[in-house]
Amino acid sequence: MNKIFAKLFIVLTMLFAFGAQTNALVVNDIKADNSRAPQIKAMLEAGLMTVDANGNFNPKGSIARQDFLSVFLNTCKLQVSDAELMNMFKDVYPDMKTYDEITLAENYGIVFGYPDSTFKPSAPITKSEAISLISNIFIKNYNDDSILSSYTDADKIPAWARYSYVKAAHNGFLPASGELDPNGLLTREEVASFMTDVFVHINSNFKTFSFGRDKQKIKAMFLQDEILEVSPKAPENAVSQYNVKMVVQPYNLAPVHFESDFNSYKAAIGDKVEFVSEEDLVTNQGTLVYPAGTKIVGTVIQKEKSRWLDREHKCTLDIAKIITVDNLNINFEAAPYSENRKLYIVKGGKEVAKDRIEAATRAKYLLNFKDFVRPSLKYNVKKGDKIYLLLTGGLVVRTVDPELVDNSNL
Numbered sequence: 001m002n003k004i005f006a007k008l009f010i011v012l013t014m015l016f017a018f019g020a021q022t023n024a025l026v027v028n029d030i031k032a033d034n035s036r037a038p039q040i041k042a043m044l045e046a047g048l049m050t051v052d053a054n055g056n057f058n059p060k061g062s063i064a065r066q067d068f069l070s071v072f073l074n075t076c077k078l079q080v081s082d083a084e085l086m087n088m089f090k091d092v093y094p095d096m097k098t099y100d101e102i103t104l105a106e107n108y109g110i111v112f113g114y115p116d117s118t119f120k121p122s123a124p125i126t127k128s129e130a131i132s133l134i135s136n137i138f139i140k141n142y143n144d145d146s147i148l149s150s151y152t153d154a155d156k157i158p159a160w161a162r163y164s165y166v167k168a169a170h171n172g173f174l175p176a177s178g179e180l181d182p183n184g185l186l187t188r189e190e191v192a193s194f195m196t197d198v199f200v201h202i203n204s205n206f207k208t209f210s211f212g213r214d215k216q217k218i219k220a221m222f223l224q225d226e227i228l229e230v231s232p233k234a235p236e237n238a239v240s241q242y243n244v245k246m247v248v249q250p251y252n253l254a255p256v257h258f259e260s261d262f263n264s265y266k267a268a269i270g271d272k273v274e275f276v277s278e279e280d281l282v283t284n285q286g287t288l289v290y291p292a293g294t295k296i297v298g299t300v301i302q303k304e305k306s307r308w309l310d311r312e313h314k315c316t317l318d319i320a321k322i323i324t325v326d327n328l329n330i331n332f333e334a335a336p337y338s339e340n341r342k343l344y345i346v347k348g349g350k351e352v353a354k355d356r357i358e359a360a361t362r363a364k365y366l367l368n369f370k371d372f373v374r375p376s377l378k379y380n381v382k383k384g385d386k387i388y389l390l391l392t393g394g395l396v397v398r399t400v401d402p403e404l405v406d407n408s409n410l
Contacts, residue, residue: 029056036189039196048074049192059189065129066098066121068191069111072133073101075195076202078108089119096121110136115397116291116325127190128161128182134173134194135164137201142166145223150177157182159241159287162223173197226283228252231388233337233344239283248289248395253337253388254281255346256296264303264315264379273298273317275389289397295323296332296389304376314376319389333393338375346386 027044028051030037040057043049048071051057063071085103087094092102102119105111111133113119145162147169148154157165161182168174173194186194223241228248230237236251256275267273275296281289302316322332337344374392381387 027051027055027057030059034059034189036193039192040189042196043071043192048195049188057188059187061188062124062185063188063191064122065119065125066096066102068125068130068186069105069133070098070101071191071195072198073105073110075198076137078104089113089117091118092121115288116293124185126182127180127184127186128158128164130186130191130194131168131173131182132161132164134198135167137198138167138171140167140170142170151180153179153181156180159223159226159246159285162241171201173201226285226287228281228283228289230255230281233388235390239287239289241287244398246287246289246397248391248397250333250391250394252391252395254296254334254391255279255386256389258381258383258385258387259295260383262379262381264377265313267300267303267315267379269300269303271300273300275387289395290322291325293325296334297321297323302376314378316374316376322395330395330397331393332391332395334389334391335374336377337388337390338377341375341377343375343377343379343381344387345381346388 027040030040034040036059040049040059044051044057049057085100085107087099087103088106089102092099096102098121102111102121106113106119111119142163145166148157148162148165150169151174154165157180165174165180165182174180226239226241228234228237228239230253234251234253236249238249239252240247240249255277257278259274259276262273275298277290277292277294277296280292281294283289296319298317298319300315301318304314304316317336319334319336320332322330324330
């Protein structure tokens with residue numbers, strides 16, 4: 001009986017808050033025994049969700065990412081301002097109905113999109129994506145993820161969404177146990193249920209509510225290690241996932257292709273050498289490190305004369321940055337991978353595994369494997385030739401603005 005009164009209270013409260021009319025509403029496909037019927041009615045009466053032309057709510061249907069974001073922002077009463085906002089997504093256009101809402105959410109730090117600078121507005125939203133967005137309303141931070149042990153499929157939660165699930169579980173937005181289906185599509189009836197909970201949470205916990213850059217800093221938390229299995233030649237293959245960033249550990253290998261012909265005999269100090277990743281770089285667990293089309297830039301910093309001929313034919317490259325497909329520069333310390341003081345060109349066919357170099361500290365690695373870290377090599381390569389770059393420092397891919405992060409936990 002208490003649950004019935006609680007659901008009725010939610011309906012009446014939302015109607016009052018949004019100034020909706022309480023005319024009798026008939027929805028063809030929502031039966032009285034649907035446990036989410038009160039929440040669905042609340043969302044419809046408040047004008048936050050709608051039925052189709054046939055009067056159906058389609059409770060088991062999916063919802064597009066842009067439409068879910070719109071419902072969320074309207075439930076939170078976050079209005080589009082008159083300020084000019086920058087659009088960071090290459091698939092979001094000014095003539096779209098949700099353009100203002102998407103750009104507002106990005107500028108407030110509510111959504112971040114995909115590594116290839118897309119938002120995929122029409123794609124159906126997954127449960128993990130929805131939980132990640134909803135977790136913005138939870139101010140309190142939590143130091144461990146043990147609460148997720150109650151769920152039988154917690155291991156299927158994507159690394160980038162794990163901390164969002166921790167916050168949602170602590171705030172009663174998830175069932176106490178069972179399955180979460182984190183990679184499944186969110187249904188419209190689940191949207192109604194989540195949004196009524198969002199409304200109640202905000203009105204119970206905040207006199208004034210704000211998002212993103214105005215809220216408490218996010219406490220950085222380690223989530224898990226993943227594997228980047230590029231080649232058996234790699235001295236290291238660990239990628240550390242945090243709730244605010246991803247760190248590809250030093251001495252991983254990254255496959256790249258030369259963007260143009262390069263000959264060390266003809267090269268001059270200061271010349272730029274560009275590489276491109278022709279495929280997405282993805283961990284074994286499916287996490288994207290960076291997309292195809294990412295460029296890596298090196299500079300010739302030293303030339304070496306041949307021992308037998310009075311001419312220079314070897315050179316040393318300093319590789320210091322990545323340029324992503326959306327022109328974002330990321331620090332990147334790497335060197336061309338070599339064997340026996342020769343540039344290793346990746347040929348077709350399966351590679352033969354060799355004994356892996358023992359995992360080492362940076363100091364030990366620099367001492368024992370200096371020829372790998374800053375090799376002076378002879379280059380006579382063609383555009384499209386494939387090599388490996390050996391990371392000599394950790395590659396940090398941030399998912400949250402550093403100014404919003406509290407690193408005191410790490």
